Amino acid sequence: xxxxxxxxxxxxxxxxxxxxxxxxxxxxxxxxxxxxxxxxxxxxxxxxxxxxxxxxxxxxxxxxxxxxxxxxxxxxxxxxxxxxxxxxxxxxxxxxxxxxxxxxxxxxxxxxxxxxxxxxxxxxxxxxxxxxxxxxxxxxxxxxxxxxxxxxxxxxxxxxxxxxxxxxxxxxxxxxxxxxxxxxxxxxxxxxxxxxxxxxxxxxxxxxxxxxxxxxxxxxxxxxxxxxxxxxxxxxxxxxxxxxxxxxxxxxxxxxxxxxxxxxxxxxxxxxxxxxxxxxxxxxxxxxxxxxxxxxxxxxxxxxxxxxxxxxxxxxxxxxxxxxxxxxxxxxxxxxxxxxxxxxxxxxxxxxxxxxxxxxxxxxxxxxxxxxxxxxxxxxxxxxxxxxxxxxxxxxxxxxxxxxxxxxxxxxxxxxxxxxxxxxxxxxxxxxxxxxxxxxxxxxxxxxxxxxxxxxxxxxxxxxxxxxxxxxxxxxxxxxxxxxxxxxxxxxxxxxxxxxxxxxxxxxxxxxxxxxxx
Numbered sequence: 001x002x003x004x005x006x007x008x009x010x011x012x013x014x015x016x017x018x019x020x021x022x023x024x025x026x027x028x029x030x031x032x033x034x035x036x037x038x039x040x041x042x043x044x045x046x047x048x049x050x051x052x053x054x055x056x057x058x059x060x061x062x063x064x065x066x067x068x069x070x071x072x073x074x075x076x077x078x079x080x081x082x083x084x085x086x087x088x089x090x091x092x093x094x095x096x097x098x099x100x101x102x103x104x105x106x107x108x109x110x111x112x113x114x115x116x117x118x119x120x121x122x123x124x125x126x127x128x129x130x131x132x133x134x135x136x137x138x139x140x141x142x143x144x145x146x147x148x149x150x151x152x153x154x155x156x157x158x159x160x161x162x163x164x165x166x167x168x169x170x171x172x173x174x175x176x177x178x179x180x181x182x183x184x185x186x187x188x189x190x191x192x193x194x195x196x197x198x199x200x201x202x203x204x205x206x207x208x209x210x211x212x213x214x215x216x217x218x219x220x221x222x223x224x225x226x227x228x229x230x231x232x233x234x235x236x237x238x239x240x241x242x243x244x245x246x247x248x249x250x251x252x253x254x255x256x257x258x259x260x261x262x263x264x265x266x267x268x269x270x271x272x273x274x275x276x277x278x279x280x281x282x283x284x285x286x287x288x289x290x291x292x293x294x295x296x297x298x299x300x301x302x303x304x305x306x307x308x309x310x311x312x313x314x315x316x317x318x319x320x321x322x323x324x325x326x327x328x329x330x331x332x333x334x335x336x337x338x339x340x341x342x343x344x345x346x347x348x349x350x351x352x353x354x355x356x357x358x359x360x361x362x363x364x365x366x367x368x369x370x371x372x373x374x375x376x377x378x379x380x381x382x383x384x385x386x387x388x389x390x391x392x393x394x395x396x397x398x399x400x401x402x403x404x405x406x407x408x409x410x411x412x413x414x415x416x417x418x419x420x421x422x423x424x425x426x427x428x429x430x431x432x433x434x435x436x437x438x439x440x441x442x443x444x445x446x447x448x449x450x451x452x453x454x455x456x457x458x459x460x461x462x463x464x465x466x467x468x469x470x471x472x473x474x475x476x477x478x479x480x481x482x483x484x485x486x487x488x489x490x491x492x493x494x495x496x497x498x499x500x501x502x503x504x505x506x507x508x509x510x511x512x513x514x515x516x517x518x
Contacts (some may be wrong), residue, residue: 012040017062034066042070045168047078047160054081054092054109058101078160079107080153085134093140096147105160108153109135109144169510176503183496189328190489201475205333209469211324212337213462219318220458237321241314242454246446250307254442257303259296259434260427292426293433300437304445308349311449315345315457329485333469333478340468344461348453 014037021029041048048071052061067077079101084092094100096107111131113122122130128150135141135148146152217223219238236244319341327334469478 012046014040017066037066038070041067044076045164045172047076047157047164049078049080049157050103051080051082052095053086054084054095055087057091058095061101064101074104076105076164077103078105078157079103081107081109082112084109084148085111093144096144107147108156109141109148110150110153111135112150165509169506173503173506173510176499176506180496180499180503183492183499186492187489187496190485190492201479202470202472205470205475205478206466208324208327208330208333209337209462209465212322212327213465215322215324216318216341216461217458219322220454238318242311245307245310245314246449249310250303250445251442253303254300254438257300257438259431261296261299263292263296263430292430293437296430296434297437300441304441307445308449308453311453312345312349315454316342319345329481330479331482332480336469336474336478337465340465341461344464345453345457348456348460 015033017037018030018033021027026032040046048067050061050063050067052058052063058064064077064079068074071077081092081095091100092109096109098106111134113124113127117127131149132151135145141148220242222239319338322341323334323337327337
């Protein structure tokens, strides 16, 4: 319903509720009609016109029953009694007064044109005059003239509609504002075409590259930005994750590693025997110590390389998280930017070097003194170094016959006092040296990674991106938007325009309702 003098109004003429399907109607047509009607009348913003025949019992009215189901308090249900001229029993008066089925908004009686009158050419104005004459002649309806006739129904509905609109306006305006905000946020996420047109493709591309590198640096250095209306991130991210790798994962793994993992006392004794060669050893062989410490330090190389690999993966993750909102429009630019960033990170991947010399190393004299202090007071018992008794003489004659050399020669299982002291000495040296190496490694590996990888990526990323991407022949490819993105933006802009029109209309309705109330 529309007019240049009034606000547009939507009137939904719902089908009547049926009980039994007829003719070629499907068997479930009663339920389908009921679901359709309920879909409209259950909305809190609608006014329900529950139409019933005046010459029937209102207690059996399906319209009133469904209205009571969705509007139990009767705040938006208006009863309409039709066929008032066909009521011979006189029960319609009681229904109009609300004695049979009371409604908070009451009832209005109407007399509509019959099908025969419409086919006979009776106009709407003539039908209104006939209705007015009928109610004027009815003796029992004289006190109820304000509840009779289509004009009175229209006037009452106008009053109810204005009150209903006045009550629903705050919610409607709030919903429209929320919808407009959602549209604006969606448009922001889809990108602003006007910025590219104002700046030109070259400066706009430089702006995107600079924004990307700035976001990468901010994430790396802990300047994580978020909108004021958003909740701050509840997890560690950016450069803080690299700090966690250095000082929680890598350092703890190195500190927990035992200096003698995979190294037994027998291995140390064998190394000392091998380092001494054919000569009797007077001191702990330096060669044995060097071999043992290199063997153990070699085991620290793998966690250091794993630390480098973890930081490498974190930098790639940072590169993928540093996109500015404008870059989401350009799939080609995003792929190229990530490709360049990954190439820069990959070129910066260098293993950290280990340092083995340290002034805190206790030295041979210190290790010897520690062993001497830990030596028990009691004199040790002599132990045999031979594995089996062998005969050096030949019983058959005077020729001395040596036994064959075994394929595998091992020291005696029970070490001598000298071997026991030398083993403890070498283990003390190994522990001291290995502890120094671990502390040096925990200190040097993060510094090496920061210098050769993190800082180098941070310093060279901007120049590398410009060198690889800022080329005139690549502008069209890099700044090309997918067609579906453009279609989505146009749809969102049209939706926002409609929402703005709805907001303006709500303002006019609010003014009109206030004028009518005044």
